[in-house]
Amino acid sequence: MKFKKKILCIGAGYVGGPTMAMIAHKCPDYRVTVVDINHERIDAWNSSELPVYEPGLAAIIKKTRGKNLFFDKDIAGQIKENDIIFVSVNTPTKTFGAGAGMASDLQFLEKTAREILKYSQSSKIIIEKSTLPVKTALAMERILSSAKGKISFEVLSNPEFMAEGSAMKDLENPDRVLIGSRETISGLKARKELVEIYARWVPKEKIITSNIWSSELSKLVANAFLAQRVSSINSISVLCEIADADVSEVARAVGLDSRIGGKFLNAGIGFGGSCFKKDILNLVYLCRFYGLPEVADYWESVVKINKYQQERFILHILSTMFNTLAGKKICILGFSFKANTGDTRESPAIYITRRLLAECADVVISDPKAMGNAALDLADEAGEISYIKNPYEAVQGCHAIAILTDWDLYKKLDYKKIYQSMVKPAFIFDGRNIIDHKKCFEIGFNVYPIGKPGLSHFKNQPGI
Ligand code: NAD
Ligand code: UGA
Numbered sequence: 001m002k003f004k005k006k007i008l009c010i011g012a013g014y015v016g017g018p019t020m021a022m023i024a025h026k027c028p029d030y031r032v033t034v035v036d037i038n039h040e041r042i043d044a045w046n047s048s049e050l051p052v053y054e055p056g057l058a059a060i061i062k063k064t065r066g067k068n069l070f071f072d073k074d075i076a077g078q079i080k081e082n083d084i085i086f087v088s089v090n091t092p093t094k095t096f097g098a099g100a101g102m103a104s105d106l107q108f109l110e111k112t113a114r115e116i117l118k119y120s121q122s123s124k125i126i127i128e129k130s131t132l133p134v135k136t137a138l139a140m141e142r143i144l145s146s147a148k149g150k151i152s153f154e155v156l157s158n159p160e161f162m163a164e165g166s167a168m169k170d171l172e173n174p175d176r177v178l179i180g181s182r183e184t185i186s187g188l189k190a191r192k193e194l195v196e197i198y199a200r201w202v203p204k205e206k207i208i209t210s211n212i213w214s215s216e217l218s219k220l221v222a223n224a225f226l227a228q229r230v231s232s233i234n235s236i237s238v239l240c241e242i243a244d245a246d247v248s249e250v251a252r253a254v255g256l257d258s259r260i261g262g263k264f265l266n267a268g269i270g271f272g273g274s275c276f277k278k279d280i281l282n283l284v285y286l287c288r289f290y291g292l293p294e295v296a297d298y299w300e301s302v303v304k305i306n307k308y309q310q311e312r313f314i315l316h317i318l319s320t321m322f323n324t325l326a327g328k329k330i331c332i333l334g335f336s337f338k339a340n341t342g343d344t345r346e347s348p349a350i351y352i353t354r355r356l357l358a359e360c361a362d363v364v365i366s367d368p369k370a371m372g373n374a375a376l377d378l379a380d381e382a383g384e385i386s387y388i389k390n391p392y393e394a395v396q397g398c399h400a401i402a403i404l405t406d407w408d409l410y411k412k413l414d415y416k417k418i419y420q421s422m423v424k425p426a427f428i429f430d431g432r433n434i435i436d437h438k439k440c441f442e443i444g445f446n447v448y449p450i451g452k453p454g455l456s457h458f459k460n461q462p463g464i
Contacts, residue, residue, distance in 0.1 A: 003031035008082035010112050012036035012045055015160050016088035017052050022171040024069035025060045026201040033070045035078050045071035053342045053369055056168035079119040087112050088129040093278045102285035104133050113143040125190045128157045133286055134217040154190035156181050157212050159219030165340030177207045180215020220283045227276040229264040231305040237267040237451030247451025267451040269313050269431035270306040272337030274345035277303055310348050314355045317429055326360035331398040334405025335367040335374040342369035349404040350377050357383035366394035400427035406434050419443045
């Protein structure tokens with residue numbers, strides 16, 4: 001079959017795989033190929049055990065793989081073959097040298113640019129899909145413009161706003177698609193070509209275009225604003241606990257103001273995930289780099305409150321359980337950074353588990369999708385850890401439960417049965433405020449939510 005467009009994506013990760021699957025699904029007359037230096041990942045994409053869990057993804061892969069969606073190891077050959085190349089490689093926080101711990105590590109992106117330059121035999125549109133510091137396209141253009149002869153490259157910015165766990169829904173029905181380009185004749189032409197792809201399924205008014213720097217910066221700012229809301233409500237949660245207010249009631253009252261809106265106001269143990277912290281720190285680094293210390297400090301406080309929220313959760317467990325956790329068995333329900341994903345990158349559960357182990361607690365980890373990743377994250381830990389997927393088996397003989405992920409499953413458990421199998425007094429620390437606290441208290445648990453009065457059977461011990 002002759003395909004209308006040939007699209008390549010370099011980077012077969014959480015973004016590259018699902019986004020390309022959606023394009024292939026919506027545009028059966030386009031050929032879409034995804035490559036990666038990680039050959040195991042490519043093998044996994046070609047198997048029945050996909051490397052990424054997303055509701056709805058497997059069905060789309062089943063429909064498109066081998067027809068117009070391909071996962072391939074030949075990066076050089078595919079660069080030659082394709083005219084439109086998305087770059088969706090990882091851009092983690094730098095761990096070395098200048099900017100370590102803050103700036104973006106752009107080595108994977110730069111390597112990709114050099115490979116594109118090396119293997120291209122015709123002009124191409126290169127699309128930044130990765131999240132990048134503002135002005136990265138300039139570096140990309142400078143590398144690519146060293147091409148000899150008639151080949152030219154047009155660099156576009158098309159950041160991805162999908163969230164994990166709802167990736168397929170977000171990709172199919174995005175709030176907006178953002179495309180940034182140079183405002184030159186060739187830049188606008190390339191922009192039009194990319195708009196055409198999305199217009200196959202996204203309403204035109206939701207495809208917004210901008211200059212390339214606005215597009216790069218908007219992605220960092222969007223993540224910073226979302227994370228800021230989480231830190232804002234978490235900062236209020238501690239005040240609620242002291243003032244006998246209920247953070248859910250406060251969030252509802254505040255969020256019903258249509259100017260504020262109700263989303264991203266769930267208090268809990270803080271945000272995790274591969275991007276919020278990395279992107280805010282990157283923004284902070286950029287502000288310091290450009291000589292804006294006040295702006296940098298403002299955004300850095302969002303990350304500081306997140307850490308504070310996790311630390312105070314641990315200290316609360318410790319003080320409530322009579323100031324010692326040594327030898328006590330604590331069951332962690334939920335290890336992924338949010339529900340509906342097996343991803344544990346920057347999950348608050350990693351930090352909380354480490355701190356519990358440092359208190360010499362025995363930790364039992366349970367999660368419906370993240371057991372493998374949890375074991376990898378904690379591989380270097382020396383303490384007592386066991387991994388039991390079935391929550392009813394996991395809680396047996398435990399002194400306390402800490403709910404760290406908002407999986408629906410945990411809302412529906414038979415807490416009476418669970419209570420019976422635990423050591424008494426039994427404690428629940430609901431780090432996501434998802435269970436029925438009153439009901440669990442009536443069963444016999446001492447229950448401690450976030451940002452609400454605790455429900456304790458001990459005399460003279462208020463919640464927190
Ligand atoms: P990931 O680590 O899951 O995937 C990146 C892939 O790129 C890896 O498989 C890696 O092997 C591959 N890679 C690295 N260098 C390569 C090279 N030179 N050639 C070929 N392949 C190479 O990362 P991800 O979560 O998919 O994120 C990718 C980018 O998208 C990041 O910039 C991230 O900030 C951004 N982003 C992520 C999400 C998300 O939900 N995970 C959402 C929006 C944006
Ligand atoms: C986030 C953004 O929502 C996406 O738009 C963006 O594309 C993506 O980052 C990215 O750039 O990687 P994601 O990290 O997958 O998506 O998940 P979110 O739903 O944003 O949740 C992030 C964290 O915040 C989770 O740990 C979640 O539990 C926490 N959170 C979220 C709260 O604690 N309270 C809330 O009210 C909302």
